[in-house]
Amino acid sequence: MERLAKGRHHLANRTSLLRMISAWESGARDASDPYRLLLCEAYGKSPDELGLGGGTEHVRSDIGLAYLGSLESATSALGELARFDEMKHSAVILGKYMPDALNAACLDWLFGESLADLRLSGSKVTSQDVAEVRTMTENLDRLDRFLGGEQCRLMALRYLRERVVPALKASKTQAVGRDLFSATAILCELVGWMAYDTSRHSRSGTSPRP
Incomplete structure (x- = not known):
């Protein structure tokens, strides 16, 4: 890999x-580019053949663009979108900015059905x-304002x-759950603005909003 990467x-x-x-x-982490590309080049195989695809061959083209009434599905989509973005997956990188998708998602949120079906497990999450x-x-926001960049x-x-x-999927009281989803929504908004500020407009429009 080092030889292929030289220069x-x-x-x-x-x-x-x-x-x-x-x-x-x-399987603790996914290989991101350029490592994934170099491994594929070294072995002459695709990411999925090397087990580096992380299940991305079945990624939905509208991930992050459609309103998901199921809390379980929305939470999973949030994790998947963050993972695909970090992996520089083509479904996220090459996606088009679609402002109309926000209108459709808002209408679905207002008039569609919602299902609080999130399965909780693991250690208990608290107000801390x-x-x-x-x-x-807040710290990430300050860091972004001071340094900026990808x-x-x-x-x-x-x-x-x-x-x-993982905290969203962990055991918690109803009150803590509401506060955690609220805090997560603010973090997602920040990630969206960061994407916009770094000219990644397609990703700024697909940041999930719990």
């Missing part, structure tokens, strides 16, 4: 690269976890995917 891509150091490969093999999400969102957006995406989405 084309800047990779992590050898120690970090070995840790990343271990995480890819165990909600406070953490709010504090992290790195801030990727930090927010990773936090959303690795910390917030």
